[in-house]
Amino acid sequence: MPDLPALNPVVHGRLRLALLSLLSVVEEAEFTWLRAKTEATDGNLGAQLLKLEEAGYLAVEKKFVLRKPQTLYRITETGRQALTEYVQALKQLLGPAIDA
Amino acid sequence: MRDQTTEQELKDRLSLIESMISEGRRNTESWGWTFVLWGVVYCLAIAWSASSHSAWAWPVTMLLAVMVTVVVASWKDGNHPETTLGRAIGSIWIALGISMFVLFLGLGLSGRLTDQHLFVSVISAILGMANGASALILRWKVQFACAVVWWAAAVTTCFGTDAQSMIVFLVAIFLCQIVFGIYGVIAAAQERKRRGPIHA
Numbered sequence: 338m339p340d341l342p343a344l345n346p347v348v349h350g351r352l353r354l355a356l357l358s359l360l361s362v363v364e365e366a367e368f369t370w371l372r373a374k375t376e377a378t379d380g381n382l383g384a385q386l387l388k389l390e391e392a393g394y395l396a397v398e399k400k401f402v403l404r405k406p407q408t409l410y411r412i413t414e415t416g417r418q419a420l421t422e423y424v425q426a427l428k429q430l431l432g433p434a435i436d437a
Numbered sequence: 438m439r440d441q442t443t444e445q446e447l448k449d450r451l452s453l454i455e456s457m458i459s460e461g462r463r464n465t466e467s468w469g470w471t472f473v474l475w476g477v478v479y480c481l482a483i484a485w486s487a488s489s490h491s492a493w494a495w496p497v498t499m500l501l502a503v504m505v506t507v508v509v510a511s512w513k514d515g516n517h518p519e520t521t522l523g524r525a526i527g528s529i530w531i532a533l534g535i536s537m538f539v540l541f542l543g544l545g546l547s548g549r550l551t552d553q554h555l556f557v558s559v560i561s562a563i564l565g566m567a568n569g570a571s572a573l574i575l576r577w578k579v580q581f582a583c584a585v586v587w588w589a590a591a592v593t594t595c596f597g598t599d600a601q602s603m604i605v606f607l608v609a610i611f612l613c614q615i616v617f618g619i620y621g622v623i624a625a626a627q628e629r630k631r632r633g634p635i636h637a
Binding site: 349351354355358359360361362363364374420424427428431 | 451
């Protein structure tokens, strides 16, 4: 089996992978929704979202709704492409073991 | 050993992707409580209508149920992001609600809602349509089974006595609203429990 480094290390982190997968099926999501779905802590979630943002995989929009701050995250085309390539690489690495 | 660990880790990643995608798309299961609520409301409307023969029984109970649904939904799923799938399913149920409300309000107020068989048959057919469309979009066999029950009720209620028609309606409400709703609530809770927190 080929070594793990063949996989994109930014996408490979469990929480980052979960976030990209979640955001791939919704138009945009609030921080609080992502926290509820992943059950991650605020600090950890914020740090992993920042890494994805720095990689250009997420776009962030901050706004105020009824005077309350709201942070919305959206997957970018680059992020979607990275996730697709990651899944393809994963399937290639697993090969026949995928159904085992 | 290392290969085995790596293979397990890769499988874990693949399963995580599948689980998160299905979580992001999750709609109907987290709406199980509305099926239970509406099942109870249908029973209340039937009881009120049967005891007083009031034309307002259905419109009033339906309006109250709409208000409770809107309030609880905005409190429960206020920050749920929009998905194309969610919008499609939501549109079906909103259109169903409006159709039933205007149809039965018009029939009730005009005094033309006199045939119980027709009333139950139309309600069952409309509910079969909405459940069937949702089930086909979500590829959810359990909900499709509910649609089949509603369609069967729509046909069987055309025959037999008034009492038999009402029994068919109540059985369909029990199976497709109460039982299915409770199943949806339990399935959603089990999925959340099974998944647990995700660490970096």
